[in-house]
Amino acid sequence: xxxxxxxxxxxxxxxxxxxxxxxxxxxxxxxxxxxxxxxxxxxxxxxxxxxxxxxxxxxxxxxxxxxxxxxxxxxxxxxxxxxxxxxxxxxxxxxxxxxxxxxxxxxxxxxxxxxxxxxxxxxxxxxxxxxxxxxxxxxxxxxxxxxxxxxxxxxxxxxxxxxxxxxxxxxxxxxxxxxxxxxxxxxxxxxxxxxxxxxxxxxxxxxxxxxxxxxxxxxxxxxxxxxxxxxxxxxxxxxxxxxxxxxxxxxxxxxxxxxxxxxxxxxxxxxxxxxxxxxxxxxxxxxxxxxxxxxxxxxxxxxxxxxxxxxxxxxxxxxxxxxxxxxxxxxxxxxxxxxxxxxxxxxxxxxxxxxxxxxxxxxxxxxxxxxxxxxxxxx
Numbered sequence: 001x002x003x004x005x006x007x008x009x010x011x012x013x014x015x016x017x018x019x020x021x022x023x024x025x026x027x028x029x030x031x032x033x034x035x036x037x038x039x040x041x042x043x044x045x046x047x048x049x050x051x052x053x054x055x056x057x058x059x060x061x062x063x064x065x066x067x068x069x070x071x072x073x074x075x076x077x078x079x080x081x082x083x084x085x086x087x088x089x090x091x092x093x094x095x096x097x098x099x100x101x102x103x104x105x106x107x108x109x110x111x112x113x114x115x116x117x118x119x120x121x122x123x124x125x126x127x128x129x130x131x132x133x134x135x136x137x138x139x140x141x142x143x144x145x146x147x148x149x150x151x152x153x154x155x156x157x158x159x160x161x162x163x164x165x166x167x168x169x170x171x172x173x174x175x176x177x178x179x180x181x182x183x184x185x186x187x188x189x190x191x192x193x194x195x196x197x198x199x200x201x202x203x204x205x206x207x208x209x210x211x212x213x214x215x216x217x218x219x220x221x222x223x224x225x226x227x228x229x230x231x232x233x234x235x236x237x238x239x240x241x242x243x244x245x246x247x248x249x250x251x252x253x254x255x256x257x258x259x260x261x262x263x264x265x266x267x268x269x270x271x272x273x274x275x276x277x278x279x280x281x282x283x284x285x286x287x288x289x290x291x292x293x294x295x296x297x298x299x300x301x302x303x304x305x306x307x308x309x310x311x312x313x314x315x316x317x318x319x320x321x322x323x324x325x326x327x328x329x330x331x332x333x334x335x336x337x338x339x340x341x342x343x344x345x346x347x348x349x350x351x352x353x354x355x356x357x358x359x360x361x362x363x364x365x366x367x368x369x370x371x372x373x374x375x376x377x378x379x
Contacts, residue, residue, distance in 0.1 A: 045098060045246040047208030051200045054214060056167035056192070060242070061145025063212075064111065067095050069244030071143070071150050071157055073173060073186070074260060075221050076356055076371035077236035085225055085234060086120035086340060086356025086373070087182055089173055091150050091157065093143060113141035115152040116348060119180045120356045121227055122340045127355075128180045128227070131348040166191040166294075168216060168240075176226070184223035186238050188216045190294035195270070196286065201243070203274060203284055204250030211245035217260070217268040217290050237262055239373065252276050255378015257306070259287075259326065261335070261359055263370035266292045269333075271304055271326070275378060289331065303330050312342045312353075318379045320345075320353045335361035337374065352377040 046065040063069055072090045079085070092114040113136060118129040134141040134152050141152040148169050149158040155175040163170035165188040173184045192214045195201045201213040219238040224231055239260045254277050261269040271287030285301040305327040312322035324337040337357050344355025352375060359370040 045095065047246045048200060048210040048212050048244075049207050051198045052212060054192070054194065054199055054212075057148060057169065058145050059214075060148050060168065062093060062143040063244045064093075064095060065098065066244045067246040069093050070242070072241040072243075073157070073238055074354075074356075074373040075184075075186075075219075075236055075238035076262070076373075077221065077225065077234040079225070079232040079234050081232070083124070083232065084122040084340070085232075086122060086344075086371075087184075087225070088116065088118040088346075088354055088373070089155075089157070089175055089182070090117075091115045091143075091152055091155070109135035109137035111136040111142075113143075113152045114349075115155050115175075116346060116354075117155065117175045117177065117180075117182075118344070118346060118354065119182070119225065119227065120341055120344055122356060124227070125341060126227070127341055127344050128177070129346055129348065130177045130180075131346075160185060163187065165189070166216070168192070172223075179228055181226035182223065184221055184225075184234075184238075186240075187220045188240075189218045189220055189237075190216065190290065192216055193270075193288055193290055193294075193296045195288060196298075203256075204253050204282070205284075206250055208247055209250050211243045213241070213243045215242070215260075215270060215288075216240040217270065218262060218266070237371075239268075253282060253378075255376070256285075257321065258375040258377075259306075259324075259337070259372065260374075261326075261337070261357075261370060261372035263359065263363070263368055265363070265368060269326075269328075269335075271299065271306075273301075273304075273306060289328075299328060299331070304328055309336075312339075314343075314345050314347075314353075316347075318351075320376050320379050324374075331363075332365065333361070333363050335359050335363075335368075337372070339374070350377075353379070 045067045070092045074088045077085045094112045096110045115132045120127050136142045143150040147159045157173050159169040160172040168188045170187045195213040202210040221238045222235045225234045256272050256274050258272040268290040273285040274282035276282050287299045288296050290296045307325040308321045309323035313319050326335045340356040346352050346354050354375045357372050357374050
């Protein structure tokens with residue numbers, strides 16, 4: 001399946017009068033396969049095996065020795081007239097080979113970029129999504145650390161101004177489709193959280209079934225959001241995830257359920273539950289609690305009890321969880337998590353559910369609420 005994924009990327013980018021937009025693939029592609037082991041690929045990609053020293057701003061930029069990486073943003077926003085929205089913007093880099101010699105042609109490329117952009121109009125009960133592909137040849141797409149910029153045509157994440165907060169430049173995100181658009185300014189309010197073992201996030205058994213992974217879990221966000229030609233001034237909070245790896249998942253794993261929760265007491269929770277092929281949770285499931293001051297503590301699988309409270313079935317038949325009770329008894333936390341809209345399906349080449357959620361519950365015996373994002377893959 002990983003070869004099919006690469007072939008589809010190539011066909012999309014190199015065919016059709018230069019149009020880099022991707023038509024929906026009805027059958028979807030297995031994300032677990034595209035992130036699986038590369039032992040038989042013939043390519044000697046680097047793997048996340050040992051802990052590393054993260055260096056900023058350099059690590060905000062690309063890591064071409066690894067097969068895949070992404071710059072991932074989600075956020076929940078409120079307009080000046082109190083309408084609520086969610087957004088997702090992600091740029092993925094995939095290496096076709098480790099050969100970085102482009103020869104004499106500006107069009108030759110061994111790096112393919114893919115971007116996903118989605119807006120949830122919570123108040124209007126509408127969900128919009130789009131997908132693009134491009135090669136990095138002739139600067140159609142790319143990533144750089146200084147000045148920080150990641151782009152795919154006119155969709156981009158880039159440094160704006162001279163401000164730096166907790167090692168991350170103040171950045172802008174710009175993306176626009178026929179129906180939706182965002183122009184956001186984002187500034188980190190807390191330091192980067194090194195997920196897993198000091199940033200080495202083991203996802204499955206075996207050396208190298210891991211990623212290098214850090215997050216900025218609370219980022220001040222302001223700017224403009226456009227839906228169907230109507231522009232709104234919005235503000236709220238975003239979450240940034242950065243990962244790079246070569247073979248993050250094991251053969252006995254099919255996907256994950258990922259929770260990024262921002263609570264109104266200025267704390268955050270990240271938890272991902274890796275799912276085995278039989279649907280049971282894997283021992284490599286884990287998460288992080290982030291305190292008001294940005295300090296963090298690991299939470300392991302045994303501490304977290306996620307209970308599914310409902311399901312949603314997609315038009316093509318996949319059945320996704322749709323509502324949870326998330327309990328962490330050792331930390332005196334119990335949260336009810338509800339999708340802001342049932343249908344937030346990213347019906348793109350690698351199909352997955354990614355959506356804004358509302359949070360209510362108790363923490364240390366007190367009522368608490370918040371907003372967040374959930375990602376469901378491998379269904």
